[in-house]
Structure formats: C-alpha cells, structure tokens
Amino acid sequence: MSVRAGVVITGTEVLTGRVRDRNGPWLSDRLHELGVELAHITICGDRPEDMQAQLRFMADQGVDLIITSGGLGPTADDLTLEVVAGFAERPLLLDEALEQRIADILEPLMKRWPDLDFEAVRASNRKQAMVPEGAAVLEPAGTAPGMVVLPREGSGPTVVVLPGPPRELHELWRAAVATEAFREAVVDAGHYEQSMLRLFGIPESEIAETLRLAEAEIDGFGRLEITTCLRRGEVEVVVRHEREAAAARTALEALIGERHERTLFSDDGSTVDEQVAELLAGQTIATAESCTAGLMVARLAERPGSSAYLLGGAVTYVDRAKVDLLGVDPELIERHGAVSEEAAEAMAAGAIERFGATVSIAITGVAGPGGGSEEKPVGTVCWCVQRSGGTPMTRSVRLPGDRAEVRDRSTTIGMHMLRRLLRGEELPV
C-alpha cells in the first residue's frame, strides 16, 4: 500500500559537481512528511537520452511519483519539459496566457540590466510557456513555471516538474502538492514515524555493537528501519517505523540511553547548535579564532535571532592581532606558541573582556597543509570555553582530515564544549 517516489535531478553542472544539489535532500524531507517513501535519486546531465533513461528506470521500479528538478531555464540545454512530455506521451502546447504572464514577470527584472533587448529575452523565455497536454501549471516563482504531468491513460507515474533554483522549487512544490493530480498520486501513502538520536565522542562501531544487542533483546526490533551515520564528528541514529512498532523504538532508545549515557546528547532531533542557542538565552557570547578564522562565529550566527546573544568575534589570524585585538601577552605566545592551551585561554579571556561578553570560546590550531611541527603536527587544535569570572575549560586534540575538515570539525567540538560549559558539566575524560 505504500507510495514510492523517485527524484530526477538534471543538469550537467550538478552531474559534474560544479553545483551542489540541494533539492534532492529537501524533496526527500517533504516526501517523508507526506508518508511517501523516496526510493531513488538520480542525477543526469543535459542529454535528453540520459534523462529519458532515468525516467524509464523510475517507472520500471514502480514508483507512483517522479519529481524532476532543473532544466526549465531559457537556454537550449534546458530540455526537461520536452523529455517529460515525450515520456508521458503528451504533446507540448504553447499556453499563450502563461507566455504573457512570464513576459510580465520579466519586464521589471530587465530594468536591472537596462542594456538588454527585451524582445530577445522574451523570445528566449517563450519555450518556458510550452505545456504538456493536460498538465497542471504551477505559476512561476522566478520566470519558469512548473508542471504536474499526468501519464497517458492513467498508467505510469505522475511527474512533478520543478525548476532548479531551490527557492523557486520550494514555492512551486507547495503549489504542486495542492493539485488534484498530486493528491491522487499519493492517496495511498502510509504513516511512518521517525526519530533521531545524536551522540558525540564515540566510534560508529560501538553503536553497531549496541544494535546487535538490541536485535537479540528487543521484541519487534525487525520492524524498525535503522540507519546510523557519522556526520561532522557526530554519530546519528535514525529510527523509522510504522506507528504500531513504537514500543520497539522506545525500548531501543532506552537501551542506547543506558549504554551511551555520556555520549548521547540529543534524543529529540535537536542539534548541538540548537541546544547551544537555547542555553545561551540570557547570556552574551563572543569568539576568538585563529585557525577557524570566522567559521565558529559564522556558525553561531546561522540561526535567525542569534543577535539576542551573539556580540561578535575577533578573528586573529596573525600573532600581532592576538596581541592587539585580544590583549594576549606576546611573551605567552613566545613561551607556549600561538597553538597552545595557554594561548587559547588568553584569547578566550580577551574575548570576554573586549566584547564585554558573559561567555566566550577561543580556537587556535594548525589547519594545514603547512605550519605543522613535530611537537604540533597539522591537525593540532586547542579550544578554550569560559564564563566571565569562571574557570576556563580547555582541551587540545589532534584532528584527522584536510584543511577544510580540520576547520569544520573544530567548530563542532567547539559547540560541544560550549554545551558542556553552559550545562555546568565537566568535559568527559
């Protein structure tokens, strides 16, 4: 009875990795909310035969719904509607009213580029007004309309055709879901529940061991669909099941909570970023960064409303800036080096003082590829988190990975240290 879907991402720029696809993951979440199971995501370039093959693959796999992203632009390599119309055996017809609506959208936009020939632009957008016979039109959020295309004679999947730019895709998705054609395609969708546990500071293999134990101990374990994965240094355990298997899920969560008490930090789907944001209510925070060079403060600023507690940060990439902006004693740097727990502590104290913050975090390290030494190899990072007037909490670790990974992972460890500090907990040994 379950409804399965496939997502087809088009675009040579995505296939070749020049542009990162953000639509597949987003659509996956939306489908999941509707109780529709996403079975396959496929990515093809701008060759019609390849896209056609992927649509046919989805149909062969028996999906009820295909969602395509991209290929609706004005350039000649944008071929999605032609291919989908062929797949659904529906001729493409010019919708003149739609063409006019697109022209109305384009006119004011063209004012930003006054040199453009309006008629030429309009002609290049005319193909965006070609509609497969019988399809529901989704009004453009940019200049490209989307479509919900029904298969000929009710056989085969319904195809939702969406534009590639994420903001446009999001808006047109909402319109697509409201169409009768869409609702009919997903009428048999089941009801799944999903929960997520997050752990930090534990190898994935230890979770594997716990799951093996759970399999032996927990009734109905087989009805749980469990995925574990390592992500930015955290282990995520996702459990998905039909409503009736909720008891097994609860038992599994209890077992993990018991065996991994010290490392389990989230059982309600919350991220460490969200937890830290909540813990910062009533506090003010400033950062002092060297190797992360702004990634920590930028991460704290990702959340809307972060201005309630985030004062700012000093990115002191060179030693002199550590001295001038944060008041770090140059002799301390001389004695211990800029990558040291001592320097991290002095930077954290400087951030509290200079910004007048109640909480601070400092990060200094060797991100690589150069700059390492025998004593402090590439990947060595030191953190200090501190409350105004409190005892600093410091740590140093040698991280694996390349420059980007070391910098990114450093912010994750920073977040977890902030969480511990703000909860009044000690660091684990």
Place this chain on the structure above:
Amino acid sequence: MSVRAGVVITGTEVLTGRVRDRNGPWLSDRLHELGVELAHITICGDRPEDMQAQLRFMADQGVDLIITSGGLGPTADDLTLEVVAGFAERPLLLDEALEQRIADILEPLMKRWPDLDFEAVRASNRKQAMVPEGAAVLEPAGTAPGMVVLPREGSGPTVVVLPGPPRELHELWRAAVATEAFREAVVDAGHYEQSMLRLFGIPESEIAETLRLAEAEIDGFGRLEITTCLRRGEVEVVVRHEREAAAARTALEALIGERHERTLFSDDGSTVDEQVAELLAGQTIATAESCTAGLMVARLAERPGSSAYLLGGAVTYVDRAKVDLLGVDPELIERHGAVSEEAAEAMAAGAIERFGATVSIAITGVAGPGGGSEEKPVGTVCWCVQRSGGTPMTRSVRLPGDRAEVRDRSTTIGMHMLRRLLRGEELPV
C-alpha cells in the same frame, strides 16, 4: 569508442539528505580527467533491492564502469559488497590475511576509547574482509578495504567499490586506478578538452542570447557541448569538446569576450577567490563584518597559504562592538544606521587601522528574516573595500533569497569588489 561510467552512491543518510554527498562530484572530476564520460549518478538507501536495481540500470545503459561509494562499514545496514557480489555473480570469500590487517589497524585506534571490547569490535569488522571472488583488494585507508570487481565472463561493467568517507575514497581511488582490471575497463577512453568562462553581474538569459548568436555564426558550434549555470551569483559557461573542435571553442570564447567584456572575469578556470588571493600578494587584508559574521574572513582563509596576507577580521555583530573594536563613531550609527554605506566605510577604515592592514573589506546588512524596515528591507547589504590611504569604494544592493543565501551572496559580491579594487578598476555602473 567513448567510455561511459556510472556512479552509485549508497546510504539512507545520503538519500534522505542528512549527509551531503561529496563523492559524486569528486569522482566526476576524476573520471573526466581520465577521458571517461560520467552518464549517471544514482543515490539509493540501504535497501539491497534498490541498490541492485541501480546497478542493473547502469548495466542496461551500457556503462563500462560502475563506481560505488559507501556501505562498507561495520553496521548491518552496510550491504554494498553483498549486493555487488550478487550483481557480478561472484561468491564472497573471507580473506583471512585481510582480516588480520584490518585487526592490526583497529588495535591502536581502540586506544582512544579504552572502554571498548576489542574482540567485539573486531567481530563487527570481520565482514569487511569478505572479498568477491577474483576481485582486486584496495588496502584500507580507514578500516574498510575497497574492491575492483570483474564481471563474470567479461560481460557487463567492472565495479569499483569504494568506502563513503571522502578521504578514504580518495586514497582508494588512486589504488583502484592503478589496477589492471581498471585500466582494462577504460582502455578506450577518448580525449576531451574542457574550458570554463565565468561572468559576474549578468542574467543567465543574456548568455543564452549570445549562444544563439554563436550557433548561427560559428563553424563547428554543434561539436561543442556547452553548459551554462548560475552559481553563487556568477554565471559559469563550460565548454567541452573533442580535440578537433578546438577552433570553434576559441571562436566562442572570443565572441563571449567581446559581447560581455565588462562582466567576464575569468577565462582560464580561475575563481574570483583565486584571483583575489593572487592580487593580494604583497598586501595585507583585514575584514570588518556584521551580517556575514565571519563568512568573509573564513572564505579568505580557505586557501592554504592565506596567512601570507590575511591578518584577521573583526566580527562586530552588535553596534557596541562596531564602536569598541573598530572605532566607529556611535553618532554615525545613530544618524545613518548600522546598515548604511557610511557605517560600512567607517568599519573598513577601522579594520585598516586596528589590524594595520593595507586593504580591508567591510560588510553590513540585514540578513533576515527579522530586522528589516521599509527603508532597509531584508536583503539590504552595504559593502566597502578600501586601500590604506585610498578612496573607499562602496556599494549597496538589495539581495534576494533567505538568510543563508543573503550571507553567502554577500561574500561573493565582496570578493568581486576586492578584485576590482586590487586591479585598480572602477565598479561597473
């Protein structure tokens, strides 16, 4: 004669978007370097039937090579080798020497988590030593080995099985390419050339118009494979062709250069980040940021060796920090607001002074979703780039998009303003 490949990315965490796939794009580049054409990327969850279907799809499409990523871990949802062995009709055999080598790798790693039961971990990793008959083993870079699996009786594609963690995948890929099985699979690979043009400050539809003109004017235009895409506010035009069509490529590049002189900033594949890094030789730079909150300085620090010119940055998220850290006159903020060209100018001057830099960039704006006003709606951003002692170059723009897009796009515009300043050019009108 051309060799085509498919990439199969496995993992429910990737399919559901909790983890972003970085391996597809990376493999795409590597294949391209070898003259192998990537036709399809597919993503499936941890269900064996779905992965099997994708392997069969690739084979049906006549690819010569399949590369899989992920599903080689110790947990029960890691099923890639089993599925690939079935697909290639090769039984899985325990390789005891490999098992011992994996155990040797695990032992020191376990010291980080002294509580673990070593034997239990080793058992959970035993399945990683199961090898499809006749496959070439790629030694682990983490704990999981990769494989190059030959099809039964030489029919069907060769399958390269690689682990999911990018660093491990990269290392094992190098080993895979060196195997005889791999070399045989790609022996017929053709020789393609590729070039890329980048433009900034132009709508994609204007490029479409130029391409239509080129189609009419340029001999051999049809032999060029052209992709255009909008990415982080820039338009990228990629041209791919066999060696013999180089003249058409050159003619196209000349036409674009002529029609889009003011907006074409790269014809050698270089990014604006690379150009700015080069232009900063002999200079020192500091940033002053509000809405981007560290993204600009972090972007400048992305490049290894950036410490040669990057001094640091002041992230002054609240007004008081603008005053205290950058010496911005509080009256100026009072009069013009913190989001104003005047404030940006004062921040840029403050960064030069406080860091002793020769160049600075300041960004202040309303990233949203809150904080907008009628006069300065969400998306309003002001930049100032300046040389020590020089005339400040300021600009303000209202950017579309959500909070993350506004912040990211702000750094791209910042990079382009820096490029103009460092090249001694004016801003375009």
